[in-house]
Amino acid sequence: MIEQLSWKVGGQQGEGIDSTGEIFAIALNRMGYYLYGYRHFSSRIKGGHTNNKIRVSTKEVRAVSDDLDMLIAFDQETIDVNGHELHSDGIIIADAKFKPVKPEDCKATLVAVPFTEIATELGTSLMKNMVAIGATSAALGIDTETYKAVVDEIFGRKGEKVVNSNMEAIQRGADAFLETAGGNLKALSLKKADGKNRMFMIGNDAIALGAIAGGARLMAAYPITPASEIMEYLIKKLPDFGGTVIQTEDEIAAATMAIGSNYAGVRTLTASAGPGLSLMMESIGLSGITETPLVIIDTQRGGPSTGLPTKQEQSDLLAMIYGTHGEIPKIVIAPSTVEEAFYDSIEAFNLAEEYQCPVILLSDLQLSLGKQTVEPLDYEKIQIRRGKLSDQDIEKREDKSYFKRFEVTEDGVSTRVIPGTKNGIFHVTGVEHDETGKPSEVPQNRKDQMEKRLRKVSGLSFDTPVYKNDKHNEPDVLLVGFNSTRGSIEEVIPRLEADGYKVNHAQIRLVHPFPTDELKPMLDAAKKVVIVEHNATGQLASLVKMNAGYAEKIESLLKYDGNPFLPGDIHQQCKELLTHGNV
Amino acid sequence: MATFKDFRNQVKPNWCPGCGDFSVQAAIQRAAANVGLEPDDLAVVSGIGCSGRISGYINAYGFHGIHGRSLPIAQGVKMANRDLTVIASGGDGDGFAIGMGHTIHAMRRNIDITYIVMDNQIYGLTKGQTSPTSAEGFKTKSTPSGSIESSLSIMELALSSGCGFVAQSFSTDLKDLVALIEQGIEHKGFSLINVFSPCVTFNKINTYDWFKENLISLKDIENYDPTNRMVAMQTLMEHNGLVKGLIYHNPNKPSYQESVTGYSESPLSKQNLTISEEKFTEMMSEFM
Numbered sequence: 001m002i003e004q005l006s007w008k009v010g011g012q013q014g015e016g017i018d019s020t021g022e023i024f025a026i027a028l029n030r031m032g033y034y035l036y037g038y039r040h041f042s043s044r045i046k047g048g049h050t051n052n053k054i055r056v057s058t059k060e061v062r063a064v065s066d067d068l069d070m071l072i073a074f075d076q077e078t079i080d081v082n083g084h085e086l087h088s089d090g091i092i093i094a095d096a097k098f099k100p101v102k103p104e105d106c107k108a109t110l111v112a113v114p115f116t117e118i119a120t121e122l123g124t125s126l127m128k129n130m131v132a133i134g135a136t137s138a139a140l141g142i143d144t145e146t147y148k149a150v151v152d153e154i155f156g157r158k159g160e161k162v163v164n165s166n167m168e169a170i171q172r173g174a175d176a177f178l179e180t181a182g183g184n185l186k187a188l189s190l191k192k193a194d195g196k197n198r199m200f201m202i203g204n205d206a207i208a209l210g211a212i213a214g215g216a217r218l219m220a221a222y223p224i225t226p227a228s229e230i231m232e233y234l235i236k237k238l239p240d241f242g243g244t245v246i247q248t249e250d251e252i253a254a255a256t257m258a259i260g261s262n263y264a265g266v267r268t269l270t271a272s273a274g275p276g277l278s279l280m281m282e283s284i285g286l287s288g289i290t291e292t293p294l295v296i297i298d299t300q301r302g303g304p305s306t307g308l309p310t311k312q313e314q315s316d317l318l319a320m321i322y323g324t325h326g327e328i329p330k331i332v333i334a335p336s337t338v339e340e341a342f343y344d345s346i347e348a349f350n351l352a353e354e355y356q357c358p359v360i361l362l363s364d365l366q367l368s369l370g371k372q373t374v375e376p377l378d379y380e381k382i383q384i385r386r387g388k389l390s391d392q393d394i395e396k397r398e399d400k401s402y403f404k405r406f407e408v409t410e411d412g413v414s415t416r417v418i419p420g421t422k423n424g425i426f427h428v429t430g431v432e433h434d435e436t437g438k439p440s441e442v443p444q445n446r447k448d449q450m451e452k453r454l455r456k457v458s459g460l461s462f463d464t465p466v467y468k469n470d471k472h473n474e475p476d477v478l479l480v481g482f483n484s485t486r487g488s489i490e491e492v493i494p495r496l497e498a499d500g501y502k503v504n505h506a507q508i509r510l511v512h513p514f515p516t517d518e519l520k521p522m523l524d525a526a527k528k529v530v531i532v533e534h535n536a537t538g539q540l541a542s543l544v545k546m547n548a549g550y551a552e553k554i555e556s557l558l559k560y561d562g563n564p565f566l567p568g569d570i571h572q573q574c575k576e577l578l579t580h581g582n583v
Numbered sequence: 584m585a586t587f588k589d590f591r592n593q594v595k596p597n598w599c600p601g602c603g604d605f606s607v608q609a610a611i612q613r614a615a616a617n618v619g620l621e622p623d624d625l626a627v628v629s630g631i632g633c634s635g636r637i638s639g640y641i642n643a644y645g646f647h648g649i650h651g652r653s654l655p656i657a658q659g660v661k662m663a664n665r666d667l668t669v670i671a672s673g674g675d676g677d678g679f680a681i682g683m684g685h686t687i688h689a690m691r692r693n694i695d696i697t698y699i700v701m702d703n704q705i706y707g708l709t710k711g712q713t714s715p716t717s718a719e720g721f722k723t724k725s726t727p728s729g730s731i732e733s734s735l736s737i738m739e740l741a742l743s744s745g746c747g748f749v750a751q752s753f754s755t756d757l758k759d760l761v762a763l764i765e766q767g768i769e770h771k772g773f774s775l776i777n778v779f780s781p782c783v784t785f786n787k788i789n790t791y792d793w794f795k796e797n798l799i800s801l802k803d804i805e806n807y808d809p810t811n812r813m814v815a816m817q818t819l820m821e822h823n824g825l826v827k828g829l830i831y832h833n834p835n836k837p838s839y840q841e842s843v844t845g846y847s848e849s850p851l852s853k854q855n856l857t858i859s860e861e862k863f864t865e866m867m868s869e870f871m
Contacts, residue, residue: 199870215856239845249688260659265852419644429647
């Protein structure tokens with residue numbers, strides 16, 4: 001019996017590889033297993049190797065696994081590219097059609113099952129993925145009836161006949177596997193899961209669900225990988241709340257339209273990735289100087305320019321913090337789990353209205369697209385806080401002069417009036433302005449308005465600016481990361497501790513304003529600090545050094561080849577850093 | 584009820600004496616009063632340039648944005664509060680150069696706003712460079728040997744972009760301009776009004792006298808039918824775009840807001856932001 005399984009399906013893009021993984025995963029999630037899925041895909045619609053690696057466990061998992069127990073191959077390339085991940089007890093289940101061969105150094109067992117042949121016999125070769133699912137299930141000791149509900153949901157509208165032939169394909173796949181492999185592979189039998197109902201979702205789903213829970217009713221966006229799922233979910237759901245998604249002509253329109261509707265009183269978001277964020281930079285400055293709330297989701301991917309559009313990277317960090325010309329108040333938050341992505345998405349809208357400034361919710365491809373099991377979210381934790389928003393009193397105002405929308409106040413935040421309010425007229429401009437919004441170049445006014453805006457976020461309160469695991473008083477090493485590296489780092493900790501090191505962990509959740517006070521004691525206590533991030537220049541390390549110091553004990557552990565960190569990568573490199581010092 | 588004076592504020596425009604934009608400002612104020620608006624029912628969103636300052640010179644909710652982006656901001660405002668009357672405005676550089684992408688797509692999208700362009704065929708605030716509506720051969724600081732690029736036929740472009748209200752006017756024709764702005768506001772959908780608004784400082788070719796001599800009023804064309812798009816296109820081509828009046832009007836095209844599935848009939852800005860536990864549970868269960 002095994003408690004954890006690492007499974008991968010691969011083939012040519014456009015051949016149903018994703019749906020094979022999806023059906024398998026949904027069924028297992030419903031059995032109560034915890035799953036973590038990561039898709040390897042290319043920026044094209046058809047052709048090219050694609051695979052979907054899914055980890056199944058009886059305990060919570062948040063990272064891609066180092067190795068592989070089972071590989072489902074629809075072509076030889078899948079075996080050639082991924083075979084090395086299999087350990088010696090692993091199994092390859094491949095379509096007999098392409099006469100699969102194992103690479104010489106691969107010790108795993110190869111079982112050829114006629115996926116295509118069985119599917120064709122049943123009516124269409126398209127069902128070969130169902131045959132593969134059946135074979136997988138037999139190898140894992142999972143009852144094929146488990147898939148009935150999922151198959152019903154997917155094919156139900158095509159009629160009973162289609163449902164039945166798909167179920168038959170699954171059964172035939174299972175039979176064929178058992179016939180070929182016999183009873184020799186029982187080692188992979190999965191331990192039973194708890195059967196609890198949990199969600200199975202990607203980070204982008206959580207962000208989109210959070211946006212609705214957080215009161216967003218409009219979205220303006222331009223499609224881009226890996227952000228599009230957010231607009232696709234919201235276009236389905238926002239009409240239930242009277243809202244909609246407007247697909248704009250470009251990201252400049254998306255950001256400025258969102259500014260327009262936030263100004264007019266509706267929580268509105270836009271979501272994009274690096275190239276789109278580059279186009280939005282001027283708008284971010286407009287939101288800053290006009291003190292208009294704005295929520296932007298940045299799902300980081302490989303840059304620069306078009307870069308690696310379907311691959312993992314965390315190289316937008318400094319651009320998101322410092323991007324736009326001039327100086328503005330800005331908040332940048334970086335959830336590190338799908339659950340946090342949901343709650344942070346809600347909080348982004350609250351902070352944007354409370355501090356009347358742009359809020360960037362930073363994600364990365366692995367967090368945005370990695371599909372995983374998530375415990376039910378807590379309705380009671382949903383809050384709507386709108387900050388200083390004018391009430392009806394303003395309508396009784398006798399003074400007909402422009403309202404002091406940009407009044408200089410102690411905390412820097414001034415009362416916001418929603419256009420359409422009686423007696424609330426004020427002016428908004430991206431030009432430096434006085435308290436009523438009239439353009440002004442008076443030096444003292446400039447100074448007052450700049451300082452007012454910038455001091456707004458100095459007192460920012462954010463629930464957990466740093467996720468901390470600080471169980472050791474004097475750790476040998478403090479591991480620091482942000483966004484999706486959390487899962488891999490957490491898996492490395494017990495391995496390093498087994499090697500005899502005391503390890504603490506800090507995952508930065510609020511990247512701007514930087515939580516220096518929160519982090520400093522952890523940096524101070526550690527003998528060495530290893531900052532783990534997906535970029536080539538150590539952007540988070542620069543931020544830590546700039547804000548908190550400790551440059552002498554900080555080492556960077558970087559990965560920028562497009563693939564997410566495996567726990568093994570971090571473990572091995574960390575050990576080298578701890579044993580030999582600088583590498 | 585508000586009069587045009589209620590749409591005045593005490594801000595003195597920084598336009599040059601004799602600038603065509605003064606009349607456009609007055610025309611917007613009069614049209615707003617004539618259609619029965621109160622100042623706080625109106626939002627004026629403008630771009631960057633001399634004319635972009637107009638949002639600060641009208642007593643209404645004014646938003647002076649960034650260069651070329653008045654239209655997306657204005658569309659966002661209207662989507663948030665469909666009860667507000669939204670006017671976007673700016674110059675020819677703002678709308679037809681840096682912001683051209685938005686202009687075309689705003690016309691296609693057909694959100695119910697009125698776009699008033701003050702077209703002076705030159706960049707004034709940057710002190711005299713060529714614009715997309717400058718005539719070929721036009722000598723400016725950036726085209727010392729004369730512009731070698733074609734002048735945009737903006738009215739033809741509006742017709743081909745699906746705009747349901749296409750009008751052109753001249754800033755000194757105050758009465759006609761006021762009437763066109765009123766019709767534009769009342770049109771249910773996107774309306775474009777291009778107003779020739781001479782720059783007295785930097786454009787010595789397209790002067791008040793030049794327009795008086797060259798512009799043809801559609802009123803003078805016998806039986807001109809503004810609901811006929813083909814005739815509208817032909818007329819524009821015949822007169823090299825130098826016509827004034829209501830060029831095309833399609834009152835039957837539904838606006839974006841009328842077409843969006845599920846879009847709230849009351850202003851979204853007035854909605855409660857909370858979500859019921861029942862709905863939230865339903866949405867979560869869809870991921871199970």
